[in-house]
Amino acid sequence: MVYSSTVVSKGRGRAVVTATGMNTEIGRVAAKLNESKDDDKTQLQKSMNRMYIALLIVSVLSVIIVLASVKFKVNYDVGMYAMTAALSVLPAGLTTVMTVTLVMGGKEMTSQKVVVRKLKVLETLGSVTNIFSDKTGTLTLAKMVVIRFWTLKEGYFYVTPNGLSPEGEVYRTSGIQTREDEEKTNQGELIDKTQISPDITSLIQCSALCNMSSIYRHELPETEDDWVSNGAPTEVALQVFAHKFNMGKPILEESGWELISEYHFDSTIKRMSTLYHSNQTDQNVVFTKGATERILPLCTHLSDSEKDQILQTVDILAAKGLRVMTLAYRKISTGKYDLGAYTREDAESDLDFLGLTGIYDPPRPESRQAVLEAHKAGIKVHMLTGDHEITATAIAKEINILNENTMSAETIRRLVMTGTQFDAMTSEQIDALEELPLVVARCSPETKVKMIEASERRHNVSAMTGDGVNDSPSLRIADVGIAMGKNGSDVAKQASDIILTDDNFATIIRAISEGRRIYQNVQRFLLYYWISLSSIAVVVLVCLAVRDPEGKSIAPLSTIAMLFLYVAITPPASALSIQPASKTIMLEPPRPPKESLFNREIILDTLVYGQSAAICFVISFFVPLYTIGNGVGGVNCDSNYVEGACDSLYRGRSSLVVAVTFIPLVIMIHCRSYREYEWNRDGLKKTLKSKTIMGTLVFDIICLLLFIYIPAAAVKGFRMLAITWEWGLVIGLTLFYIVFGEVYKMLKRRFLKPMTTTLVEINV
Known part of the structure; x- marks a missing residue:
């Protein structure tokens, strides 16, 4: 059997009255939507824009410095040096990594039962300080059930809950016990549901007919019966309640109750009403339900003491966590009903109080x-x-x-x-x-x-x-x-x-945790980029002091070598972008919404790691340059390689390229955590299991071997030569950088106050 809800009735020549002011309500909503601000730029986007502008300015200044060092007398070699200097500070691949990070974050959100409509919100989630949440269905299960009702004349009744199933016993009780006690002992007097008073009958009729929901039995494939609902949870609970007395809406309508009009629920007056005609009694009846404070003033047949008693009962039921619904009705004289002469205000006036229902909606576990x-x-x-x-x-x-x-x-x-x-x-x-x-x-x-x-x-x-x-x-x-x-x-x-x-409210917390992880990873790979690029930029500018016999500056890296390094340093950044969240990520306070990407610790790390890496790079270049020979012996070595005269420069470049390929991998591993050791047993396991890191290492080694030891690629392409003992130098510098990074983290833990791990004490 299907229990359905009739909204429109054309019988007896009556027209259906819809809720008034619908256009006005939609207009108010539309106006507020138009007035609301929708700022397209998040703090991260603003910081990134400022960063790009600053880097562009630094790039232009680097070119000017290079050209000024030769008094703007530009040839091919100087032009290549200027281009190398410009490229050294521009983070190629950063936009790609940022996009991939947000897309992957959105994909992870989907697995957490969150659909992200705007990727930029992933950053904002990490800064959320206040959550304003609905109760029903978000903090609770939205599986409402009537477990209490009360009338002025007959007092309290308890209804055994059974989900959507319209089955359950009804007990008359002397007062309110805990739900657990009543469910275990069924304390009270069991009543015969077929022998109830007219007052309770009218209350049940109001529950069923002032209601737009429906329930029906659904036959599952495994022959197991189940009940399915359609409508608002509160109305479903009242409909199930009425069905337990065999007075559900379909049964009442079959017995002669005919819908004349419906006055929809209005959030401003917090009530709804329906107007029915009973063919059995030839009466028109208004049924109304809603908030007690909105219904009680309309009930004109109550004394002050009765109103006080009702309000006290509402407080008693509400104190048990029950949603209290007040029901009332009004019988209107028989005969033809002139809808045009009757407004909602007229219908919802001079009501008779029927009773209270207590609806329980259990919180989500x-x-x-x-x-x-x-x-x-x-x-x-x-x-x-x-x-x-x-x-x-x-x-x-x-x-x-x-x-x-x-x-x-x-x-x-x-x-x-x-x-x-x-x-x-x-x-x-x-x-x-x-x-x-x-x-x-x-x-x-x-x-x-x-x-x-x-x-x-x-x-x-x-x-x-x-x-x-x-x-x-x-x-x-x-x-x-x-x-x-x-x-x-x-x-x-x-x-x-x-x-x-x-x-589910718990899903919001998971989304915030994911938002914090994403922002944390954005900071990690940006820190990696800043360290790597700033150190290379320092090397390029320091090497302005290296001159050929004619006094012209010599670039430490060829332009094509710089492009290769861009390719080499991008995969580690992508590995940082998908790092799991730290163990303390949800024990930290929300990130200040106006906080810049360049906070104190990020700036300090960039300077310390960047300058130490620059020192390693300078050593890797200068040692071969001044050990094999006495610096650059040839003129215009980039455009005119002379064997012997340009060898020390070309071997120094090879050594530098190897260092700039390996050390950024170490930087990436250091950046996985601001203060915790990463070069210990657990960290090494994580590194060896990373397909990105190991794949990048293998790829880099193969490329280096090809670019350094194939003469055509080395000399004519990358302007480098094969190296031998320089490998030992670079490996030694790499090991030094590993130890240096771990010592630096130890000093930070001991002497630097944490920036993001201070717990916030709030009065909850």
Whole structure:
């Protein structure tokens, strides 16, 4: 049997009334989307642009320095030297490595159930300081079930939960026990569901008919019965509740209930209504459900003491973590109903209170641990929900957004607000708060936008989750907009930066961890590039002092040799771009959003590693140059090789090319960690298992042998000669550089305060 939900009814000559103001609501959303900022440049992109401009300026200055050293008297050799100097500071291959890093990061995100719509957001994820999350379906399972209901005359009832299956016993209870006790002992008086009072009957009818959801039994291939739902989780829970009394919507409609009109749920008034006609009694009935504070003022037949009793009961149910839904109805005189003379305000007035339902949505098992991980990573988690304030507080305590062990009762009260309270505050009042509320109940889409704007004014980096059309403005203006893949609307997905395919809060934490890893790797391979290129640039400029007999400067590397070195140093950079995350990556505070790529430690590493590498390169070039002979004996050796006169220069170049090929591999291994040893047992295992490193080493050796020992390639192409004992010199320099790097890391650990491993203490 299929239980379906009828939205439109054409019987009895009645037209269906749709929700008013739909165009206005869409217009408001569109206006906010147009007003929202969408800055295309991230901090990393801005830093990279500044870096490229600076390197271009340095490249031009290097050319000018080379030309000025010969008083701008340019020939072929000087021109090649100037080109070599220019190339030595330009990071060829950097854009390719950066693109591959982001693409691979996006691919890894996909395996973590995150679809990345904008690659640039991978950088921003590493800086997230605040997460603003929905409750239902993100922090909870969205498997709602009614386990409580209450009426003024008959008190509390407990309904045994059974998922979507419309089966379960109903007990009359004297009060509220814990869910665990009731599920184990079924305390209370078992009632006959076929013998219920008219009040409870009307409450169940309201649950079924003021409802657009449906449930049906699905026959699985293995002949196992299962129940499937369609609709909002809250409405599904109420529909299942009604089915347990054999009064589901299809059954009631078959028995003569006919839909006249529907007044859709409106987030601003937090209620919905339906108008039905009963053919059995020939009556028109308005059924209404929604937030207690929005329904109770419409119930005009309640005394003040009854209203107080209802509000007290709402607080009791909400304190158990239940979403409380208030139900009411109104019988309208029989006869033909003139829709044109009846507005929504008229229909939703003079209501009779029916009762309360308590809906439980269990938190995801992984939510509490994910929230704890966020706190350890220095990230504050805010829960924005449409639930009652007490319900939201209870769930927040359960998943540790609010921690009763570390927070006083006064602090918890201060950190919990309703959307109405928050919206009533001015920007100045919000900015004066010690911190933004961690829980906002009865939250509207406008509240979310205001929260993001307040967070931005505090210079936070915010991630916002959303699923509805009305959430799209907050998703757009957030630094990271996160849409729900299962239950999210297409508009929300289009406004987002990433989409969670499992709608799970824990996935957000994994995405942030991946974002931090990606940024960390970007810093690693940029550091590698800066060390390698700066050291080569130093060598090129230092060698301006090397002159031929006519006093002209001699380039330490030919232009074609420089191009080969670009090829040789790029694969190690790509290996750094896919390094696994460090063990402490989620124990570190968020990276400051305005932090430059050139932080103190990066600059220090560039100078120390770069200058020490430059010294090794200079030694590898100068020792052969001045050991075999007394420097450069020939004139214009690049364009006119003279055997004997140019040999020392050509062998010095060969020695330098070998050094500039091997030592960057050592630099890359040092750059895998800023402070930890990499040339120990574990590090060597990692190195030997790296296909990129070992493949690059083999490739480089083969190329060096071909380029150095084949005369045509060596002399005419690379302007080099075969070397012998120089191999020992280069290997010695490489071993020295390995030891030097490890000693430098040891000194940093001992004397330099850590830049990124200080844990952030926050009051959670």
